[in-house]
Amino acid sequence: MIIVQRNKILIHLHTPKTAGTTLRKIITNNYHNSSYNVYLDESKRKERLRSLSKKNVSCIQGHFPFGIHKYLSKPCTYITMLRNPIDRVISEYYFIRRGTRHRLHQEVMKLSLEQYLRRPESMNVQTRYISGARGPLTRQHLEIAKKNIQKYFSIVGITEMFNESLFLMKNKFGWQNTSYEKENVTKARPSLNQISKTTLTELEKQNKLDIELYLFAKRLLEQKLINLDQQSKQELNTFLSKSNNQ
Known part of the structure; x- marks a missing residue:
């Protein structure tokens, strides 16, 4: 059964490098003039959100941490x-x-990938965004992120399951236009099997919170797909077939 939810402001919390730019364009195509982008630093963001709370807003998108709903009426x-x-x-x-x-271009150009992993602010970014944390991350922030997902998020999609995620969002929010081209793709980057095992091991060590959060969200998404009724599963298969042939 499809339950269209349009009675709430949709907040697209755009975590960097998760296919969020592609999703942003899809959302914009469905909300048109009532969708607003808020890609601002914190000092300017608060003022912008307060002004948007007085407008007819259907959707807000941007690189911001969880919690901006507190500024909206x-x-x-x-x-x-x-x-x-x-x-x-x-x-x-x-x-x-x-x-x-x-x-960060000038700074990161001076760093090898191994040196980049030593920047705490670049690790566990997804946990930081979803928990709304400030300062050093702890396991408590991971638990907060999980609770936020369960309480405040209609859908947490998975980049590696983009079309399945998009199908659930389309049905949830009644989106009509879901055609897309991949946006903001990182070019000229090595694949995982081209990265040394030592570096991959260090990546896992430095991103333990994000790995657990990702697996948690992936299980929830997979359960949503399992719980679809038979008609919706048939529609999903059709949707995936069409999406793969775009």
Whole structure:
């Protein structure tokens, strides 16, 4: 059964390098002039959110931590995408090096991938975003992130299951236009099997919180797919077939 939810402001918490730019464009195509992007630093973000709370807003998207619903006067629900943390960090590292306009470009150009892993603020980014944490992360923040997902997020998609995630979002929010082309893809980056085992081991060590959060969210998504009724499962198969042939 499809239950369309349009009575709440949709907050797309766009975690970097998780296919969020592709999702952002899909969302914009469905909400048009009532969708607003808030890609601002914290000092400017609060002022922008307060001004948006006075407007007819259907959707807000941006690189911001969990908690912005507190600045809005209407009921809200969140969505996001999570990605395999090892792949996400590698993609982010090479994306920053390629992007000359990125605020960290000059700094990261001086770092090897192994040195990049020593930047605590670049590790466990997904846990930081979903928990809304400030400062050093602890396991408590992971538990907060899990609770936030269960209480405030309608759907947490998985990058490696993008089309399945998109199908659930489409049905949940009544999106009509879900055609897309992949956006903001990191080019000229090595695959996982080209990264040394030592580096991969260190990546896993430095992203333990994100790995657990990712697996938690993936299990929830898979359970949503299992719980679909027979008609919806048939529609999913049709949707996947069409999406794979785009």
